[in-house]
Amino acid sequence: xxxxxxxxxxxxxxxxxxxxxxxxxxxxxxxxxxxxxxxxxxxxxxxxxxxxxxxxxxxxxxxxxxxxxxxxxxxxxxxxxxxxxxxxxxxxxxxxxxxxxxxxxxxxxxxxxxxxxxxxxxxxxxxxxxxxxxxxxxxxxxxxxxxxxxxxxxxxxxxxxxxxxxxxxxxxxxxxxxxxxxxxxxxxxxxxxxxxxxxxxxxxxxxxxxxxxxxxxxxxxxxxxxxxxxxxxxxxxxxxxxxxxxxxxxxxxxxxxxxxxxxxxxxxxxxxxxxxxxxxxxxxxxxxxxxxxxxxxxxxxxxxxxxxxxxxxxxxxxxxxxxxxxxxxxxxxxxxxxxxxxxxxxxxxxxxxxxxxxxxxxxxxxxxxxxxxxxxxxxxxxxxxxxxxxxxxxxxxxxxxxxxxx
Amino acid sequence: xxxxxxxxxxxxxxxxxxxxxxxxxxxxxxxxxxxxxxxxxxxxxxxxxxxxxxxxxxxxxxxxxxxxxxxxxxxxxxxxxxxxxxxxxxxxxxxxxxxxxxxxxxxxxxxxxxxxxxxxxxxxxxxxxxxxxxxxxxxxxxxxxxxxxxxxxxxxxxxxxxxxxxxxxxxxxxxxxxxxxxxxxxxxxxxxxxxxxxxxxxxxxxxxxxxxxxxxxxxxxxxxxxxxxxxxxxxxxxxxxxxxxxxxxxxxxxxxxxxxxxxxxxxxxxxxxxxxxxxxxxxxxxxxxxxxxxxxxxxxxxxxxxxxxxxxxxxxxxxxxxxxxxxxxxxxxxxxxxxxxxxxxxxxxxxxxxxxxxxxxxxxxxxxxxxxxxxxxxxxxxxxxxxxxxxxxxxxxxxxxxxxxx
Numbered sequence: 001x002x003x004x005x006x007x008x009x010x011x012x013x014x015x016x017x018x019x020x021x022x023x024x025x026x027x028x029x030x031x032x033x034x035x036x037x038x039x040x041x042x043x044x045x046x047x048x049x050x051x052x053x054x055x056x057x058x059x060x061x062x063x064x065x066x067x068x069x070x071x072x073x074x075x076x077x078x079x080x081x082x083x084x085x086x087x088x089x090x091x092x093x094x095x096x097x098x099x100x101x102x103x104x105x106x107x108x109x110x111x112x113x114x115x116x117x118x119x120x121x122x123x124x125x126x127x128x129x130x131x132x133x134x135x136x137x138x139x140x141x142x143x144x145x146x147x148x149x150x151x152x153x154x155x156x157x158x159x160x161x162x163x164x165x166x167x168x169x170x171x172x173x174x175x176x177x178x179x180x181x182x183x184x185x186x187x188x189x190x191x192x193x194x195x196x197x198x199x200x201x202x203x204x205x206x207x208x209x210x211x212x213x214x215x216x217x218x219x220x221x222x223x224x225x226x227x228x229x230x231x232x233x234x235x236x237x238x239x240x241x242x243x244x245x246x247x248x249x250x251x252x253x254x255x256x257x258x259x260x261x262x263x264x265x266x267x268x269x270x271x272x273x274x275x276x277x278x279x280x281x282x283x284x285x286x287x288x289x290x291x292x293x294x295x296x297x298x299x300x301x302x303x304x305x306x307x308x309x310x311x312x313x314x315x316x317x318x319x320x321x322x323x324x325x326x327x328x329x330x331x332x333x334x335x336x337x338x339x340x341x342x343x344x345x346x347x348x349x350x351x352x353x354x355x356x357x358x359x360x361x362x363x364x365x366x367x368x369x370x371x372x373x374x375x376x377x378x379x380x381x382x383x384x385x386x387x388x389x390x391x392x393x394x395x396x397x398x399x400x401x402x403x404x405x406x
Numbered sequence: 407x408x409x410x411x412x413x414x415x416x417x418x419x420x421x422x423x424x425x426x427x428x429x430x431x432x433x434x435x436x437x438x439x440x441x442x443x444x445x446x447x448x449x450x451x452x453x454x455x456x457x458x459x460x461x462x463x464x465x466x467x468x469x470x471x472x473x474x475x476x477x478x479x480x481x482x483x484x485x486x487x488x489x490x491x492x493x494x495x496x497x498x499x500x501x502x503x504x505x506x507x508x509x510x511x512x513x514x515x516x517x518x519x520x521x522x523x524x525x526x527x528x529x530x531x532x533x534x535x536x537x538x539x540x541x542x543x544x545x546x547x548x549x550x551x552x553x554x555x556x557x558x559x560x561x562x563x564x565x566x567x568x569x570x571x572x573x574x575x576x577x578x579x580x581x582x583x584x585x586x587x588x589x590x591x592x593x594x595x596x597x598x599x600x601x602x603x604x605x606x607x608x609x610x611x612x613x614x615x616x617x618x619x620x621x622x623x624x625x626x627x628x629x630x631x632x633x634x635x636x637x638x639x640x641x642x643x644x645x646x647x648x649x650x651x652x653x654x655x656x657x658x659x660x661x662x663x664x665x666x667x668x669x670x671x672x673x674x675x676x677x678x679x680x681x682x683x684x685x686x687x688x689x690x691x692x693x694x695x696x697x698x699x700x701x702x703x704x705x706x707x708x709x710x711x712x713x714x715x716x717x718x719x720x721x722x723x724x725x726x727x728x729x730x731x732x733x734x735x736x737x738x739x740x741x742x743x744x745x746x747x748x749x750x751x752x753x754x755x756x757x758x759x760x761x762x763x764x765x766x767x768x769x770x771x772x773x774x775x776x777x778x779x780x781x782x783x784x785x786x787x788x789x790x791x792x793x794x795x796x797x798x799x800x801x802x803x804x805x806x807x808x809x810x811x812x
Contacts, residue, residue: 001531001575001576001577001578002578002607002609003527003528003532003578003579003580003608003609004527004578004609004639004659004661004662005578006527006529006578006665007527007659007661007662007664007665008661010661010664010665010668010669012668013664013668024486024487024668025485025486025490025667026488026490027490027491027492027494027495028477028481028488028489028490028491028492029492030477031476031477031478032477032478032480032481032482032483032488032489033478045488047483047487047488048481048482048483048488048489049482049483049677050480050482050483051482054479055478055479055480055481055482056478056479057479060478060479061474061475061478061479064470064474064479064682065471065474065475068467068470068471068474068682069467069471070437071434071436071437071438072437072438072439072461072462072466072467072650073460073461073462073463073466073467073470073650073651073682073686073690074438074456074461074645074646074650074651074652074683074686075434075438075454075461075646076438076454076455076456076457076461076646076647076650077438077453077454077455077456077646079431080430080431081430081453081756082432082434082438082451082453082454082754082756083434083438083454084431084432084433084434085433085434086433086434086435088433089433108514108515108517108652109514109515109518109676109677110676110677111514111518111672111675111676111677112515112517112518115521115546119546121409121410121412121413122409123412125407126409135675136671136674136675137672137675137676140521140525140550140671140672143549143550144546144549144550169407170407171407172407172408172409172410172411172412173409174409201408202409203408203409203410233410238677239480240480240481240482240483240677241482244478244479244480244482245479245480245680246480246514246677246678246679246680246683253410253413255410255413255414255416256410256413258413258416258419259412259413259416261431262416262418262419262430263416265542265546266517266543266546268542269517269541269542269543270515270516270517270543271455271515271516271517271644271646271652272652273652274651274652274680274682274683276470276474276479276680276682276683277480277652277680277682277683280479280480284479348488350487350488
């Protein structure tokens with residue numbers, strides 16, 4: 001059998017392209033911001049994770065430029081060997097201090113962070129308890145770790161307790177959860193999780209990719225929001241959302257960080273994060289520290305948008321305070337048509353289709369930025385409401401729209 | 407059992423730090439270049455993968471700065487959704503054309519590239535034939551792919567054929583090999599590999615992290631060197647070596663690239679490479695295309711250094727034309743002492759210790775840059791020869807040096 005048969009058999013993309021419904025890889029021609037130019041067209045951007053609006057901030061850009069001038073374009077090696085910069089160490093110190101942990105280690109991407117942390121900290125003799133809706137990188141990390149994976153129903157604390165009860169007491173145990181779940185925007189039940197962890201001798205790791213810079217008075221994330229920073233053993237987060245760069249971190253007790261630093265294959269065998277990526281994350285962190293009004297503005301504008309959408313009869317999925325508002329579009333066809341019509345009218349959103357959503361429960365994920373204005377939200381919510389109202393109920397009628405549209 | 411017991415038990419690092427022999431995480435205070443400042447001290451850098459010397463090139467730095475000004479610090483999302491930039495597409499087109507393949511896909515790191523490509527292209531019904539000395543990221547990628555892994559002895563074509571013969575003809579087959587092996591610097595036996603692949607219906611993937619920009623008249627890598635570019639199904643490479651940035655790519659037939667683009671979890675669920683990282687890789691690629699004298703200068707300076715080392719009686723491991731010269735230091739203690747003494751005398755090299763090298767066959771890995779001068783090579787080779795000659799034979803005598811040194 002030819003290994004590439006699966007590639008020649010794969011024709012879904014061509015089908016959707018043929019229908020003019022292909023929603024992916026629209027190319028940005030401007031900075032990522034609250035308004036962007038995509039394929040020659042202005043779009044209100046409510047489909048990025050640029051939560052604090054810092055990707056175009058002058059101070060952040062200046063920090064990146066300075067890093068290029070001082071340290072060049074890359075370090076050509078792993079942190080372990082020839083690739084550690086003073087900037088890396090500075091960022092690790094400031095992150096540890098901000099997050100109130102003894103130590104911190106940074107990685108070149110968020111995906112690699114989870115692989116690097118989990119595959120080092122858990123092994124054959126350990127069990128990892130994983131929320132079913134955790135991010136893909138956590139699943140892949142558990143696979144790499146050789147630990148036993150036990151999945152529990154999404155935020156179902158009874159199920160988590162049942163699984164913990166059944167587990168062999170001789171094994172090491174780690175409960176891993178997203179702080180804010182990336183698609184639905186709901187917040188994990190951290191108080192229950194840390195209680196159960198204590199009761200059953202497990203450690204707790206929170207992937208706060210979508211909580212850092214977002215939740216808590218100072219934007220320190222899900223653990224700050226619940227007042228439980230000293231109860232979470234490993235805080236993980238990324239630089240590609242609130243911190244306007246690319247990368248990730250772990251913050252924990254020093255001996256845990258030191259262990260990962262010396263035992264983690266994805267860390268040791270990866271080239272280091274570039275000078276500019278580290279420097280921009282550091283500058284964004286400093287801005288977050290100085291401007292706690294940013295996470296507040298983000299929560300306020302999200303609440304405003306949510307209210308507008310509800311008022312206009314848009315089927316909003318949840319009522320979390322996180323800056324993610326999913327909107328039900330149910331079928332795959334309806335979802336793709338909505339994305340296409342919104343794009344044509346200048347509103348960029350993301351489709352969530354199977355396998356990321358169950359069949360019949362597809363949605364569009366909208367997400368917000370601290371620098372979004374009420375005017376932009378009014379415009380976007382009007383367009384969303386109008387597009388949703390304009391659509392016929394049945395897929396057959398929808399197909400007619402698609403075909404007439406060509 | 408506490409999950410973190412392994413961390414409290416881990417004391418090796420403290421022991422080596424106590425002896426003053428800890429060789430890792432020396433912090434750079436300057437650009438990565440042929441000479442650097444590390445921890446306040448000038449070092450001749452023969453421990454980076456900055457093969458073409460472009461990390462400090464003015465044109466590359468200018469391209470990074472321009473990307474910051476035009477596109478900001480990051481895109482806050484995956485390539486798949488809101489994170490594709492025109493720069494990404496440009497880089498993919500120019501890489502595909504340079505490498506003479508139909509299409510190309512870029513990733514945010516080299517490690518993620520292998521995970522993304524291999525875990526998408528191979529599944530439960532496939533077998534991957536893996537050279538024992540392949541890079542760690544290939545092993546981790548195979549683990550993620552669910553394919554069956556069959557390892558063959560390093561560059562042993564008889565063993566590879568034996569394994570291929572034994573394999574189920576109904577299964578998809580992929581032979582994966584490093585182009586240039588990263589620790590030893592030896593080049594894979596590509597002509598035999600492509601012959602065997604044809605004979606047994608397997609596809610071939612070359613990880614050319616250390617071959618791209620290095621081998622071949624135009625620096626297109628291992629496949630160009632052997633005149634076999636049309637025989638390799640998937641060319642993979644990284645941006646953190648010759649291309650002076652951070653990231654990686656695959657180049658292949660269009661339908662294979664399209665498949666990975668839509669099916670690869672580590673690609674789809676990762677934030678995109680930053681504007682500056684893509685722009686610097688693109689500028690470095692253009693420089694490589696315009697200046698084929700760079701790979702030639704790299705081969706020449708490596709040959710010069712190798713000759714110098716051999717003349718001075720240094721135990722050089724191999725005689726590859728790749729810009730990696732490993733030097734035997736045999737025991738772990740000797741290796742650490744050599745690294746320490748070289749660092750003190752201003753020559754930065756990397757130790758290769760178990761498990762990366764077999765017990766008793768430890769070495770120091772030295773690697774070269776197109777912009778290294780003969781003067782620097784004379785200085786470095788003198789120091790290496792002197793340090794090696796000055797050392798006693800036995801570990802006991804070595805320990806005395808270490809202790810007197812404190």
